[in-house]
Amino acid sequence: MNKLLTEFSDEELIKEYQDHNTPEAYDILVKRYKDPLMNFVYRFVGDRDICTDVVQDTMIKFYLNKDSYRSFAKFSTWIYTIAGNLAKNELKRRRRRVIFSIDNSDDERSPQIEDKMFLAPDKAADGEMRNEIIQKALLKVKPVYREVVILRDIQDLSYEEISEITGLAIGTVKSRINRGRAQLQKLLKHIYRE
Amino acid sequence: MKKIYNEEENKFSELLKDLKDLPKIKAPDNFEYNLLTRIQNKNFGKKMKEKKHFSWAKFLAPSAVVATTIILFFIFFPSSQENNNQLLQQTKLQNNQSAVNNSTSAKNELKDQQSVPSNTKLQSNSSSLLGVNNQTAKPSSRSPLYDSRAIKLDDYISGSNKNQSNTNRGNIVNNGEEPSQYDGFIVSEKPDKKTLERYRAVVDSIKKAQLKADSLKKVQK
Numbered sequence: 001m002n003k004l005l006t007e008f009s010d011e012e013l014i015k016e017y018q019d020h021n022t023p024e025a026y027d028i029l030v031k032r033y034k035d036p037l038m039n040f041v042y043r044f045v046g047d048r049d050i051c052t053d054v055v056q057d058t059m060i061k062f063y064l065n066k067d068s069y070r071s072f073a074k075f076s077t078w079i080y081t082i083a084g085n086l087a088k089n090e091l092k093r094r095r096r097r098v099i100f101s102i103d104n105s106d107d108e109r110s111p112q113i114e115d116k117m118f119l120a121p122d123k124a125a126d127g128e129m130r131n132e133i134i135q136k137a138l139l140k141v142k143p144v145y146r147e148v149v150i151l152r153d154i155q156d157l158s159y160e161e162i163s164e165i166t167g168l169a170i171g172t173v174k175s176r177i178n179r180g181r182a183q184l185q186k187l188l189k190h191i192y193r194e
Numbered sequence: 195m196k197k198i199y200n201e202e203e204n205k206f207s208e209l210l211k212d213l214k215d216l217p218k219i220k221a222p223d224n225f226e227y228n229l230l231t232r233i234q235n236k237n238f239g240k241k242m243k244e245k246k247h248f249s250w251a252k253f254l255a256p257s258a259v260v261a262t263t264i265i266l267f268f269i270f271f272p273s274s275q276e277n278n279n280q281l282l283q284q285t286k287l288q289n290n291q292s293a294v295n296n297s298t299s300a301k302n303e304l305k306d307q308q309s310v311p312s313n314t315k316l317q318s319n320s321s322s323l324l325g326v327n328n329q330t331a332k333p334s335s336r337s338p339l340y341d342s343r344a345i346k347l348d349d350y351i352s353g354s355n356k357n358q359s360n361t362n363r364g365n366i367v368n369n370g371e372e373p374s375q376y377d378g379f380i381v382s383e384k385p386d387k388k389t390l391e392r393y394r395a396v397v398d399s400i401k402k403a404q405l406k407a408d409s410l411k412k413v414q415k
Contacts, residue, residue, distance in 0.1 A: 030229065031226070034225055034226070035218065035219075035220050035221055038219045038221045039219045039220075043216070051219070052221065052222060055221065056225070056228065056229055056232065060229070060238055063233055131212075131215075134213065135216070153210050153213040154213050154214070156214070181206045181209060181210075184209060185206060
């Protein structure tokens with residue numbers, strides 16, 4: 001039975017879980033989506049602990065609201081929508097906290113890109129450092145653009161899927177991706193010399 | 195359209211490559227265990243641990259509420275206001291004074307009515323009534339509290355009062371028709387001797403006529 005379930009598609013698994021409340025179906029879906037969602041939320045929020053909590057909450061929402069999923073949509077887009085909304089809420093909450101706290105000494109949370117003056121070229125070329133710089137630059141991009149750029153260029157989702165997740169028209173998705181990329185490129189201009 | 199987006203993708207090719215090569219973040223090992231524990235314990239509330247930041251903003255709202263209540267208490271607390279309000283005390287004094295004046299003036303007018311003929315009686319009645327009404331409605335109009343600001347109308351008319359300022363004259367002109375709000379406005383009337391003698395003669399003749407009538411009635415009886 002278990003072997004059979006692992007061969008099921010996402011939509012078949014959620015159907016199984018909805019109809020028969022099979023816990024194994026839920027477990028398999030959690031195993032399939034925990035890492036992609038972690039990657040998506042981490043790139044969006046930039047904090048590993050918060051990211052873990054957001055993904056946990058996403059899975060809890062999925063557990064509690066399994067019946068709100070409709071079979072005409074893809075399971076991936078549904079779960080990404082939940083995770084995206086929770087991540088956005090978390091961002092808003094954090095922003096509010098930053099605004100209201102006068103003595104905000106939490107430097108780790110405020111993304112900063114190192115000035116290129118202090119970054120030696122050999123260091124910039126270093127892969128790990130480069131990734132870190134890109135992540136920090138990504139967090140500087142406006143959230144509306146950041147979300148679609150992550151979904152498209154990091155999560156490798158199609159424009160149609162992104163359109164479904166964000167609830168935007170495909171044209172809007174494409175233009176937002178473009179603007180997001182342009183912003184990111186501008187922020188990383190010391191890495192990408194045109 | 196597709197060409198435009200392909201061109202754009204070429205423009206960002208290096209960036210896109212780097213974004214794709216970013217390391218994939220994986221869930222912690224205890225992710226599923228923690229999730230199942232939460233589900234079993236039905237711990238569906240917010241797990242997000244918010245670090246407590248000290249901020250003055252938290253104290254702003256309660257301190258503002260306290261300050262406004264204190265201010266409102268001092269503004270609207272009735273006893274404190276009554277004790278301190280000099281204007282209210284003055285109006286009370288004026289009311290008392292006007293009440294005393296009313297009673298004395300009413301007595302005087304009654305006396306006058308006995309000695310004045312019927313036509314003038316009516317006028318004086320109505321005037322006294324009006325006077326009482328005016329005094330009750332506007333008690334400060336005949337109050338002698340502020341003598342320094344009062345105007346003697348007779349002196350003003352005769353031109354003997356040279357100390358009055360122009361503003362006071364203006365007040366007289368403005369308030370000629372209605373009884374003045376001005377609290378020091380006193381009208382002092384000095385009756386003419388000739389008219390008094392005339393009225394006395396009339397009263398005497400009426401009295402004589404009445405005596406004659408009484409004597410005739412007695413004779414008839």
